[in-house]
Amino acid sequence: MSIESVDQQIASREPSSTPHPFDLATAVTRNxxxxxxxxxxxxxxxxxxxxxxxxxxxxxxxxxxxxxxAGDPLSLTTNLCAPVARxxxxxxxxxxxxxxxxxxxxxxxxxxDVGVAAIxxxxxxxxxxxxxxxxxxxxxxxxxxxTPVYRFNEPPPSWVSQYEFRFVSGAPGFDTKAITPxxxxxxxxxxxxxxxxxDALSLAALSDTFFGRIFQMLGRVVPFGTVSMATYFHADxxxxxxxNATAVLGAADGxxxxxxxxxxxxxxxxxxxxxxATTTQLAYxxx
Amino acid sequence: MSIESVDQQIASREPSSTPHPFDLATAVTRNxxxxxxxxxxxxxxxxxxxxxxxxxxxxxxxxxxxxxxAGDPLSLTTNLCAPVARxxxxxxxxxxxxxxxxxxxxxxxxxxDVGVAAIxxxxxxxxxxxxxxxxxxxxxxxxxxxTPVYRFNEPPPSWVSQYEFRFVSGAPGFDTKAITPxxxxxxxxxxxxxxxxxDALSLAALSDTFFGRIFQMLGRVVPFGTVSMATYFHADxxxxxxxNATAVLGAADGxxxxxxxxxxxxxxxxxxxxxxATTTQLAYxxx
Numbered sequence: 001m002s003i004e005s006v007d008q009q010i011a012s013r014e015p016s017s018t019p020h021p022f023d024l025a026t027a028v029t030r031n032x033x034x035x036x037x038x039x040x041x042x043x044x045x046x047x048x049x050x051x052x053x054x055x056x057x058x059x060x061x062x063x064x065x066x067x068x069x070a071g072d073p074l075s076l077t078t079n080l081c082a083p084v085a086r087x088x089x090x091x092x093x094x095x096x097x098x099x100x101x102x103x104x105x106x107x108x109x110x111x112x113d114v115g116v117a118a119i120x121x122x123x124x125x126x127x128x129x130x131x132x133x134x135x136x137x138x139x140x141x142x143x144x145x146x147t148p149v150y151r152f153n154e155p156p157p158s159w160v161s162q163y164e165f166r167f168v169s170g171a172p173g174f175d176t177k178a179i180t181p182x183x184x185x186x187x188x189x190x191x192x193x194x195x196x197x198x199d200a201l202s203l204a205a206l207s208d209t210f211f212g213r214i215f216q217m218l219g220r221v222v223p224f225g226t227v228s229m230a231t232y233f234h235a236d237x238x239x240x241x242x243x244n245a246t247a248v249l250g251a252a253d254g255x256x257x258x259x260x261x262x263x264x265x266x267x268x269x270x271x272x273x274x275x276x277a278t279t280t281q282l283a284y285x286x287x
Numbered sequence: 288m289s290i291e292s293v294d295q296q297i298a299s300r301e302p303s304s305t306p307h308p309f310d311l312a313t314a315v316t317r318n319x320x321x322x323x324x325x326x327x328x329x330x331x332x333x334x335x336x337x338x339x340x341x342x343x344x345x346x347x348x349x350x351x352x353x354x355x356x357a358g359d360p361l362s363l364t365t366n367l368c369a370p371v372a373r374x375x376x377x378x379x380x381x382x383x384x385x386x387x388x389x390x391x392x393x394x395x396x397x398x399x400d401v402g403v404a405a406i407x408x409x410x411x412x413x414x415x416x417x418x419x420x421x422x423x424x425x426x427x428x429x430x431x432x433x434t435p436v437y438r439f440n441e442p443p444p445s446w447v448s449q450y451e452f453r454f455v456s457g458a459p460g461f462d463t464k465a466i467t468p469x470x471x472x473x474x475x476x477x478x479x480x481x482x483x484x485x486d487a488l489s490l491a492a493l494s495d496t497f498f499g500r501i502f503q504m505l506g507r508v509v510p511f512g513t514v515s516m517a518t519y520f521h522a523d524x525x526x527x528x529x530x531n532a533t534a535v536l537g538a539a540d541g542x543x544x545x546x547x548x549x550x551x552x553x554x555x556x557x558x559x560x561x562x563x564a565t566t567t568q569l570a571y572x573x574x
Contacts, residue, residue, distance in 0.1 A: 074548055075515040075569050077364040079408050081384035081391045096395075097368035097403045102514060102571075104368045106393075106406060108383075116384045119393060121366050121408055123514050123569070127546035131574040133468045133504060136542035181420045217420060227389060227410050228362040230517050232550050232569045234543035255423035255554070256521035256562045259414035261361055263519050263565060265552070267542070275543045278550060280567050282362050282410070282519045284389075287418040 020196045021162060022205070026058040028065060028091065036062045036091035040084055044159045049083030049117075051159035052226045053205030059107040059120040060204050062093040070103055071124040072236040073200045078120040079228045085114050101126050127236045138273040139251055141168045144189045163209055164193050170252075172211045173219050184213040184254035191247030198245050198276065200233060206248055206268055207231045207279035213254035213264050214285040222287045227261075229281035235274065243270045260284055307483045308449060309492070313345040315352060315378065323349045323378035327371055331446045336370030336404075338446035339513045340492030346394040346407040347491050349380040357390055358411040359523040360487045365407040366515045372401050388413050414523045425560040426538055428455045431476045450496055451480050457539075459498045460506050471500040471541035471551075478534030485532050485563065487520060493535055493555055494518045494566035500541035500551050501572040509574045514548075516568035522561065530557045547571055 025041035038061075044054035056078040063069055089111045097104040102125045109118040141147075147166035170186030190209055196202060212224045235243065249269040254262055266279040312328035325348075331341035343365040350356060376398045384391040389412045396405040428434075434453035457473030477496055483489060499511045522530065536556040541549055553566040 075366075077366075077408060077515070077517065079362075079364075079391055079410055081389075082386060096406055099369060102368075104366055104403075104406060116391075119383055119391065119408060121364060121406060121515075123366055125514075125548065125571075127548060130545075130547045130572075131505075132545040134543050134545070135468070135471045135504075135540070181422070184422045217422075218418075227412075228364070228408075228517075228519075230364065230515075230567065232515075232567065234545055234548075234550070236546060239545075253422065255565060256421050258417075258419040258421070258521055258526075259523060260417045261412065261414060261521075263521070265565075278542060278552075278567070280517065280519065280565070284412075285417070 020192070020194060022192055022196055022202065025054060026061050026201065028058060028061050036093055037088055038091060039088045040086050042158060043162055046157045046159055051208065052078070052080055052229065053208035054159065055080065055084060055109065055118050056120065056208065056229065057201045057205040059091060059109060059118065060122060061201055062091045062107055063105045063122055063124070064200065066093060066095070068095050069124065070098070071101070071126040073233045074123045074125050075230065075232050076120060076122045076204055077228065077230045078118060080118050080226055082114055082117045084109065084117045085111055089117070134275055136267065136275050138269055139187055139249065141187055141249060144247055144271055147189050162193050163190055165190050170216060172215060181217040182219060184217050186210060186216065186250070186252045188250045189247055190250050195246035198240055198243065198248065199237070203233065203268055203277045204231050206250065207266060207277065208281070210250060210252040210264060210266055212283060212285065213252065214257060214262055214283070214287060217254070217257070218287060222285055224283060224285050226281050226283045229279065231277050231279045233277050235276045240276070243272060243274060243276070245270045245272070247271065248276065257285070260286065307479070307481060309479055309483060309489065312341060313348050313488065315345060315348050323380055324375055325378060326375045327373050329445060330449055333444045333446055338495065339365070339367055339516065340495035341446065342367065342371060342396065342405050343407065343495065343516065344488045344492040346378060346396060346405065347409060348488055349378045349394055350392045350409055350411070351487065353380060353382070355382050356411065357385070358388070358413040360520045361410045361412050362517065362519050363407060363409045363491055364515065364517045365405060367405050367513055369401055369404045371396065371404045372398055376404070421562055423554065423562050425556055426474055426536065428474055428536060431534055431558055434476050449480050450477055452477050457503060459502060468504040469506060471504050473497060473503065473537070473539045475537045476534055477537050482533035485527055485530065485535065486524070490520065490555055490564045491518050493537065494553060494564065495568070497537060497539040497551060497553055499570060499572065500539065501544060501549055501574060504541070504544070505574060509572055511570060511572050513568050513570045516566065518564050518566045520564050522563045527563070530559060530561060530563070532557045532559070534558065535563065544572070547573065
């Protein structure tokens, strides 16, 4: 066996040389008619359907891998209409409008037996250097390395195991059964369980990794489902390569819970203190 | 002349009995083929196109007046693709998916000479009583009546005159030419110039009445355009009738401005202290 082939063998054992589970799960293939196909993943499964971050990222991927794509995501809105059933699904991805520097896209996810299960819209842009300022302040938190990895008491849904959570505050106290509402605020270091450099796809998915604010406020798990979520991207591809980070500090909170629907606002920070993305969502709950 | 007809005459002079300019401007008519038509309004004009809040509200109105509509808006996302030209425009409004309690809609706004100028998605739901909580705190501000009406130094775009602004803090200091960035935060009482009871349509429009955060930070007006905006509704029709308010306390801020794009987060509060809606947007700027 030559030294070269030994080197290759060693290299093949390096995690970075094998496809990442997130990329395998969110892989999309273009059909001859211009539509796309993909499939749900057991590894990113939630309660009655895929983890919403999987759905958002897979829809975004059809745009990013589209031959007409120009620029990086500025915003992504995903409306989850119905649970995606286990198995293959179709994606209709359309460049609605292109201007000199921006692209407006829409995506529709459907299955024969389900119908339309999700729709998304996205804006992409080629971003250039300009005056800049970050009014938001990086929260005061211990470093990623100094924060212990969170262990769940009960086996969580499979998607949870695809991530690593290091709660600074607002860890899921699902068994506390609080009488008065507890704070909806959380600070948590989080990233892919197998480290993967952050990109727009993983930021879209990480926008949905905060656990339901309602669980935290009530101290128990109740029927819950995100109906609309948005991610605003404050860093482009080049910025993210420069950051070279595999985890974010996530800051989440909720502002109003009324008549079965509540919101979530979130920030995704790089360890260097840069605000990479902000996210909002509205979710159904039964309580 | 009978007493009855005199009463009718008096009644006809009451502001509340004549159509409100906002309702006239955002009026939509359904075509025989199921599409809708509407027209831009000189009264709600901005720099190179209509005020974005006009566009969002007009698109939402096609959903609310649609014969298949059920429930009230939970969320509305409007992506502004290109300036709408003065004159009539078409709206393609589609019920993408309906479940037991929710409806998912999409709207496309187009003009023959412009193409697609805006797209929107919305989620509607019939909301029922449930456990509720409002973690967000009403800002400490003087009452609406105690806050003076703001007078603009320069004649503003026409849409601005359709509203009344009473700044508590963060008034547009467009001529301060600040060297260092000023705060992006604003607290402002605002409502239709001719009072109109708040509904989902006006909340959608009021989501865009905050002036560009970038103007405030720089102390001057620069080229600017919203590309994507979202409103989350925390009150349904019945709640809004109960509030019976014609003005909101708006709280806006910005978190990141980089490479020509910056964000805005906003809250719209009723005078009674209820969070009626929250809003986010991403906007282009040149600076």
